[in-house]
Amino acid sequence: VENQGYNEDRTVSLAGVIAAANRVAGIVTRTPLLPVASGEGRLWIKCESLQIGGAFKLRGAYNRLAQIGAAGKAAGVVAFSSGNHAQGVARAAKMLGMPAAIVMPADAPAVKMDATRALGAEIILYDRHTESREAIAAALAQERGAVLVPSFDDVDVIEGQGTAGLEIAEQLGHAPARVVTPCGGGGLAAGLALALPDTEIVVAEPEGWDDMGRSLALGRIVEVPADAPFTSCDALQTKRVADLTFATLQAAGARGVWASEAEVHTAMRYAFGLGLVVEPGGAVALAAWLAGKLLPIAGDTVIIGSGSNVDPAAYAAVLGGKA
Amino acid sequence: VENQGYNEDRTVSLAGVIAAANRVAGIVTRTPLLPVASGEGRLWIKCESLQIGGAFKLRGAYNRLAQIGAAGKAAGVVAFSSGNHAQGVARAAKMLGMPAAIVMPADAPAVKMDATRALGAEIILYDRHTESREAIAAALAQERGAVLVPSFDDVDVIEGQGTAGLEIAEQLGHAPARVVTPCGGGGLAAGLALALPDTEIVVAEPEGWDDMGRSLALGRIVEVPADAPFTSCDALQTKRVADLTFATLQAAGARGVWASEAEVHTAMRYAFGLGLVVEPGGAVALAAWLAGKLLPIAGDTVIIGSGSNVDPAAYAAVLGGKA
Numbered sequence: 001v002e003n004q005g006y007n008e009d010r011t012v013s014l015a016g017v018i019a020a021a022n023r024v025a026g027i028v029t030r031t032p033l034l035p036v037a038s039g040e041g042r043l044w045i046k047c048e049s050l051q052i053g054g055a056f057k058l059r060g061a062y063n064r065l066a067q068i069g070a071a072g073k074a075a076g077v078v079a080f081s082s083g084n085h086a087q088g089v090a091r092a093a094k095m096l097g098m099p100a101a102i103v104m105p106a107d108a109p110a111v112k113m114d115a116t117r118a119l120g121a122e123i124i125l126y127d128r129h130t131e132s133r134e135a136i137a138a139a140l141a142q143e144r145g146a147v148l149v150p151s152f153d154d155v156d157v158i159e160g161q162g163t164a165g166l167e168i169a170e171q172l173g174h175a176p177a178r179v180v181t182p183c184g185g186g187g188l189a190a191g192l193a194l195a196l197p198d199t200e201i202v203v204a205e206p207e208g209w210d211d212m213g214r215s216l217a218l219g220r221i222v223e224v225p226a227d228a229p230f231t232s233c234d235a236l237q238t239k240r241v242a243d244l245t246f247a248t249l250q251a252a253g254a255r256g257v258w259a260s261e262a263e264v265h266t267a268m269r270y271a272f273g274l275g276l277v278v279e280p281g282g283a284v285a286l287a288a289w290l291a292g293k294l295l296p297i298a299g300d301t302v303i304i305g306s307g308s309n310v311d312p313a314a315y316a317a318v319l320g321g322k323a
Numbered sequence: 324v325e326n327q328g329y330n331e332d333r334t335v336s337l338a339g340v341i342a343a344a345n346r347v348a349g350i351v352t353r354t355p356l357l358p359v360a361s362g363e364g365r366l367w368i369k370c371e372s373l374q375i376g377g378a379f380k381l382r383g384a385y386n387r388l389a390q391i392g393a394a395g396k397a398a399g400v401v402a403f404s405s406g407n408h409a410q411g412v413a414r415a416a417k418m419l420g421m422p423a424a425i426v427m428p429a430d431a432p433a434v435k436m437d438a439t440r441a442l443g444a445e446i447i448l449y450d451r452h453t454e455s456r457e458a459i460a461a462a463l464a465q466e467r468g469a470v471l472v473p474s475f476d477d478v479d480v481i482e483g484q485g486t487a488g489l490e491i492a493e494q495l496g497h498a499p500a501r502v503v504t505p506c507g508g509g510g511l512a513a514g515l516a517l518a519l520p521d522t523e524i525v526v527a528e529p530e531g532w533d534d535m536g537r538s539l540a541l542g543r544i545v546e547v548p549a550d551a552p553f554t555s556c557d558a559l560q561t562k563r564v565a566d567l568t569f570a571t572l573q574a575a576g577a578r579g580v581w582a583s584e585a586e587v588h589t590a591m592r593y594a595f596g597l598g599l600v601v602e603p604g605g606a607v608a609l610a611a612w613l614a615g616k617l618l619p620i621a622g623d624t625v626i627i628g629s630g631s632n633v634d635p636a637a638y639a640a641v642l643g644g645k646a
Contacts, residue, residue, distance in 0.1 A: 032355035034373055049598040050357055272638075275372040275631030277598045308598030315595075316639035 012155050012248055017162035017195045020063040024163055027095065028058050031164070033171040033302070036274065044176070044302045045271075045286065046168055049278050055235070055307035056164055056188055057088030057151075063160025064149050065092045073098045075145040080133040082108040083235055084307055085151035090121035101146065103137045109311070152187030153242035161188040165195025168302050175199050177299030180285040182306045183212045183256070184236040186245030192304070193252035201254040202294065204285040206231035206264065212241050212249065213256015221246050232261060232314070232323065235281030235307055257294065259287035265318045266290060271305065272319060280318075282307035335478050335571055340485035340518045343386040347486055350418065351381050354487070356494040356625070359597065365623045367499070368594075368609065369491055371630065372601050378558070378630035379487055379511055380411030380474075386483025387472050388415045396421045398468040403427075403456040406435070406558055407630055408474035413444035424469065426460045432634070475510030476565035484511040488518025491625050498522050500622030503608040505629045506535045506579070507559040509568030515627070516575035524577040525617065527608040529554035529587065535564050535572065536579015544569050555584060555637070558604030558630055580617065582610035588641045589613060594628065595642060603641075605630035 010016070031050050036043040048056040065077060076099030079089040086102045093100035100121040104113060105128040113123055126136050141148040150157060169175045175196050183189045183203035189212070193201045203212050208228040215221045223240045231237065259267070264280050267287035271278040278286070285303045288294060294301075317323035333339070354373050359366040371379040388400060399422030402412040409425045416423035423444040427436060428451040436446055449459050464471040473480060492498045498519050506512045506526035512535070516524045526535050531551040538544045546563045554560065582590070587603050590610035594601040601609070608626045611617060617624075 029358060032357075032370070032373070034355075035352060035375075037375070047355070047598070050355070052360075054596070054598055269635070272600055272635065273377070275370070275377055275600045277595055277600055312592070312595065312642040316642045319635040319639045 010155055012158050012190065012194055012244065014194050014197060016155065016159040017166060017191060020059070020156070020159040021163045021166050023066045024059055024062050024160060027062055028052060028163070030167055033168060034274070034276075042300045043289075044172070044300060045274070045276070045305050046164060046302050047276060047305050048164060049276060049282055049305045049308035053084070053087045053091050054309040055084035055088070055282070056161055057084045058091055059163050060154075060157035060160035060187060060191070061085070061088035061149060062092040062095065063163070064154060064156040065089070065096050065098065067156060068098070068147055072145070072147055075147070076100055077149050078103065078137050078141040078144070078146045079149045079151070080104075080137040081151055082112055084309055086116055087119065089149050090116050090119035094120045101140060103133050103140070105133070111311070152185030152238075152245055155244070158187050158191045158245065158248070159194065160191070162191025162195040164188070164304070165192040169196060172300055176302040177297050178202060178294075178301045179304065180204055180257075180289055180294065180301065181304040182236060182281055182284045184238040184281065186212050186241045186249060188304070188306060189254065190245040190248035193249055193254060197252070200297070201249065201252050203249065203254055203256045204288040205256060205258050206233040206236055206281075206284055207258050207260045209233070209236060210256055210258040212246070213258060215241060215246055216250060216254055216256055219250070231280070233264060233281035233284055235279065236284065257288040259284050259291060259293070263287040263291045265323060268315070268318050276305060277308045277310070277315065278305045279307045279310035333478055335481050335513065335517055335567065337517050337520060339478065339482040340489060340514060343382070343479070343482040344486045344489050346389045347382055347385050347483060350385055351375060351486070353490055356491060357597070357599075366612075367495070367623060367625045368597070368599070369487060369625050369627050370599060371487055372599060372605055372628045373631070376407070376410045376414050377632040378407035378411070378605070379484055380407045381414055382486050383477075383480035383483035383510060383514070384408070384411035384472060385415040385418065386486070387477060387479040388412070388419050388421065390479060391421070391470055395468070395470055398470070399423055400472050401426065401460050401464040401467070401469045402472045402474070403460040404474055407632055409439055410442065412472050413439050413442035417443045424463060426456050426463070428456070434634070475508030475561075475568055478567070481510050481513045481568065481571070482517065483514070485514025485518040487511070487627070488515040492519060495623055499625045500620050501525060501617075501624045502627065503527055503580070503612055503617065503624065504627040505559060505604055505607045507561040507604065509535050509564045509572060511627070511629060512577065513568040513571035516572055516577060520575070523620070524572065524575050526572065526577055526579045527611040528579060528581050529556040529559055529607055530581050530583045532556070532559060533579055533581040535569070536581060538564060538569055539573060539578055542573070554603070556587060556604035556607055558602060559607065580611040582607050582614060582616070586610040586614045591638070591641050599628060600631040600633065600638065601628045602630045602633035
């Protein structure tokens with residue numbers, strides 16, 4: 001089964017994001033663009049933390065799965081992730097009535113397995129010390145004729161994430177001067193760059209995990225070093241970005257900033273004060289802004305709060321200043 | 324100084340709510356109406372928890388203060404409250420460039436005093452064991468020729484809170500079948516009843532503090548008994564509702580439900596899972612709904628999440644199941 005009508009020759013485009021917006025309309029939540037009091041220019045938070053499933057991921061997953069034809073629909077989809085992407089794929093599959101298999105580490109938190117199972121997905125466990133999830137997922141997809149849905153290295157996934165950018169422009173009534181977005185593999189950031197071609201795109205990453213920012217500065221992809229420090233931003237622990245996301249952001253003239261653990265936690269507490277639960281990886285753009293790592297500009301700055309899926313105990317520790 | 328052009332003879336009306344909406348347009352946040360997955364009918368949360376100041380109170384306070392004439396503006400306003408209403412009055416006064424004095428108990432949390440001071444308000448402390456805040460505030464208002472702004476027993480305050488109801492109808496495209504709202508003195512609930520005359524209004528209160536619900540059932544105002552149990556819903560600890568809020572809700576055919584401490588905490592954890600910080604008093608309507616205290620109906624149910632101002636340590640304890 002040859003990828004079920006998916007055109008691999010096509011690359012990402014603004015037209016693709018617009019088409020994606022038509023696909024996800026009425027499916028994903030049009031998330032709030034919340035004004036934040038600010039001395040310099042106007043500041044907004046785009047609350048993808050309030051998206052269905054608690055993160056922006058449903059946008060890309062639904063946009064990809066909705067384009068699978070009748071034959072592929074029966075075979076279903078495969079994804080590997082213990083996080084927000086797996087949830088997005090499982091939910092989109094449920095909405096579209098197709099089977100989903102999610103490859104997860106055997107030691108993944110029970111709460112994440114339960115949530116994925118509750119969405120009707122089959123869970124395939126692997127030993128993360130001895131097995132490769134990529135290989136397992138690829139073999140499974142091959143065997144079943146199922147579509148493997150990458151979390152960011154995919155035209156339709158990127159274009160789907162970009163629908164958040166179209167919403168921002170609609171909600172503001174114009175494109176913002178600047179968007180600051182959390183960045184793991186760069187799917188959301190690249191999508192935003194496509195959706196908002198006249199907007200300055202700034203990607204925010206955790207300290208030591210700022211491979212996209214360094215790659216953009218160097219003009220070539222560099223990986224996260226093996227000795228990268230601990231980060232609580234589990235949603236952003238991508239070792240290497242994709243050629244596609246990198247090239248898209250490079251073409252857009254994007255640049256990177258990073259935030260420390262302490263700055264991320266300060267941002268989570270700041271968001272709490274606004275009434276928003278934001279997970280560590282979802283707060284890194286706000287963290288960079290609060291830490292003064294962005295020069296003031298005229299016009300609207302939009303900060304993406306990309307997810308809210310955080311363990312209650314971990315969140316409580318951050319609120320108490322114990323994390 | 325005779326109440327600065329305020330027409331005490333006028334009573335509450337839908338027209339008044341519409342006029343209030345024009346006054347607060349561009350001042351208050353048009354808060355999100357967030358869809359919530361639900362088996363029965365369509366369920367939405369109106370996120371006044373994301374309002375400026377973390378609660379709906381700015382609506383009523385701004386609507387009242389904006390109608391104070393030039394002479395009264397110089398004399399300013401007085402309010403008594405250690406909570407969300409004081410913040411709303413202080414913020415509205417700052418926006419309108421008038422002095423505000425807030426009467427607070429001497430043992431109020433430092434964080435609340437600091438927040439009120441940061442809004443430029445003067446803080447007048449009193450001993451809650453030996454002094455009456457009502458008397459102190461009234462004397463202060465008299466002495467200064469300032470306007471005393473009640474937290475719910477006021478035509479303009481009620482009509483200002485009602486603007487949230489107009490927003491709901493605009494956001495849905497039609498009036499909802501039912502609104503469930505937290506209720507302390509009934510200012511917000513009465514405002515919603517005016518704004519949505521064809522909607523079933525349900526007021527939700529903490530267990531033992533369900534005086535509005537009991538008053539509506541009895542057809543006359545009853546007070547909260549002196550031996551009412553502890554409630555963490557500090558925003559809803561009103562001993563007696565006002566004739567005006569009661570009469571408005573009675574005329575609308577409103578009825579009451581209540582939720583226990585445990586149900587309120589369950590609702591706070593549920594909202595956390597959606598990415599929303601909601602304070603105990605702000606979660607009581609959601610609590611009643613989750614606990615199955617409302618019969619299913621066809622059409623849209625809107626639950627008001629009325630505030631997010633909760634101490635981080637108290638919130639962390641609720642998340643950990645320790646409160």
